Amino acid sequence: MAGRPPSHNSKRIFPAVANPSPEQPDSDSREDARNPPADLSLAERRLVARLDRLWRSESETTLSEERRSIGPYQIIRTVGHGAFGVVFQAIDPRLNRDVAVKVPRPEVLVCYEKLQRFADEAQTAARLDHPGIVPVYAAELAGPTPYIASAFCSGPDLAAWLETHPAANRSCEEVVRFLLPIVQAVAYAHSQGVVHRDIKPSNIMLTALDPAANGDRLGDYAPRLTDFGLAKLTDAPLASSRSSWILGTPTYMAPEQLLPQWGAVGEKADIFALGAMLWELIVGEPPRADQTYSDIIAQLLSEAEALPPLPRADVPQDLRSIVHACVAKDPNERYRSVDRLVQDLEAFLAGERVSVRRSGWFDAFRRWASQPRRPQQICFFAIAQNLVMMIWMIAASLLSWTSLYHGVDPAAVSLQMVSIGLSYNLVTAFLCWLRLYGHKWATTAALVLTILAADLVPILVLTGVMDTFPDMYRDLPYFNATNHVLILLLGLSQTFLFSVSLFADYQQSRREGAGSKLAQ
Structure with missing residues (x-):
């Protein structure tokens, strides 16, 4: 202004x-x-x-x-x-x-x-x-x-150097050995309360180690980080840091720098930028090179990863895991600190096992469950599901009065169906509606109600511990079991979905908690 x-x-x-x-x-x-x-x-x-x-x-x-x-x-x-x-x-x-x-x-x-x-x-x-x-x-x-x-710094910046030097001749070990001093410098800056927020090749200055060298290898230069114009002091007031601005270069910006739903901009934004730069040094071209702001935002709103996997086939699995742990869309899935990244890069160079290894389907499920929009999606689905079930319950009670259920007391049928529909399905739909308007406690209430009404009661009936409307099922005992199995399946599915919603809320609170610590 x-x-x-x-x-x-x-x-x-x-x-x-x-x-x-x-x-x-x-x-x-x-x-x-x-x-x-x-x-x-x-x-x-x-x-x-x-x-x-x-x-x-x-x-x-x-x-x-x-x-x-x-x-x-x-x-x-x-x-x-x-x-x-x-x-x-x-x-x-x-x-x-x-x-x-x-x-x-x-x-x-x-x-x-x-x-x-x-x-x-x-x-x-x-x-x-x-x-x-x-x-x-x-x-x-x-x-x-x-x-x-x-x-x-006598040499060019890294961006200018990369334009004239393809990645085909660069080994993974050479790339890691070159970038390690920059990662160590970022770790030091974080220890001093400084988050850079604009790490990119054009902000890496190169100094020739040997004036007689031709400068065709990364090993011919010592890299140094510069340009702290967008840096954030972690001990500065939030208002004076301009953290709400969209600052940085889109190619290397973390999701939280573009969409606030991914949390506040903090140290893990620098980790993402380091991973994006490592990705570029290995591949030979910038990530998101041909994407516009709209393309990037659309990708972040989707289920896709922030950056694609490394296309080079000769990249070791440990290095792939390191890059993936840096550029994960969810800040909670990245390295906890740059110090951890330094340790893994040093372990990679030493031929030792790194701390991050992808375990397959479980990590994929955790990333799916951690999406910020997951609670809203679950609520929309649960509202529709419970309203349909409630309508079915009321329709069944009305059908009982038309003598379609021969030998069954219509009042008993209506009492069971309406009680389940109104006391469980309608209440659950209402709690999901409250969650859509930001009341996170409503998810916990819906989960407890589901466990008690749609999980525990059917299990007790199916195991013979308790009876429900015994006169109603005197002539059709198998229908009693079938009815309660369906109710149990509904309850288990909603128990799973509400548990996922609670996990997504927990992950979001972790992101916001990290931002609160940064702003203090």
Whole structure:
């Protein structure tokens, strides 16, 4: 929201309006220009496109002498630009070292939310000190042109490298060995209370380990994670973290970043992104490469997995299990923490057994039962089933008065049928209706009622422990057994369905509980 004043607990030091000189270059937190953020309006997207063309042509020319400095840094060249700015390679003359300087674009400077995001990146990255994370050296957030100065990585980003290097020549061990430092860096960030939320190849910078190497193998580079512009501080208030926004790159976004029914965005969103990147490094092309937002949403609403199985036939089963445990649609089915993922990747490289192995049909059933929409689907089915049964019971009682049941007391038939239909079927349908409107306790009540009325009573009758309307079945005893077997089958089916609904509610409470811990 442009022009929104800072909140009372914010410690920002931005000017009210910051209009940079047209001679000063602008920068970004390395947002990939091919994937502009989802919160940009159509007008902003067009402006970004025009600025991209302007700065792309500018980056191909030599900067004039008066435009070579940003703060104390001397600009050498433009190395990247995106939806929020441009990244420059510069020299710090005081220490005689290369640095990467980021400066927000003009439209970012007049939008408080976007400028706040730029400051968040500086403050978040500055608290992290890990060899797998690009360090921040300095930041100026109060001047007319805010900037962030960080370590300069001499190589390309991983996305650019992957475009020119197919996956056919990459072994699975090489991929895991390359990605392991990034996974360790994410685990460290989580231990410091930072969730990245936008892990993707374009945010992985490569530094050549050997300048003499040709750079055709992943092993020729040391990867480092950058761009914490969308990061979430787990100890920050929920309102200041903008967690409700749809942020990130769709190709690598977890289901909960697109659909709130899958839970709050937390550490497991980073696990999904790491798995999606591992999937891409193995396969050679990005997951969801040809899908639109609508395609992705439709897939998440279906029963299909978030990502397809790995198509390469030579991928070991342990590595397939690791990828599957990262990119599971349900956050509860993913690794509990990135530390667990680190341990399994190290075990894979050592030839040891990994902790995640798919057990077949049971895992498939658990995933089916955990779907967020499962309770609503069960309620619709149970309402229809119980209403049909109630109508059948009442119709049977009416038929008894037409002498179709010869030798049977019509009053006894009507009493049994109406009592079952009204006291069980109608009440159960009403409880399911309450559950559709969010009353989760109604599922427990329906399950208890089903066990008592439709499971326990028929079993007691069939085993001879108790009699029901003995005069009614004096001449037709087999009909007594048949009737109660049908009631028992109905009860067992509804007991199963209500149990599944309770399990789905439990899984959803786990997802929401993880989000509550994140927001505290």
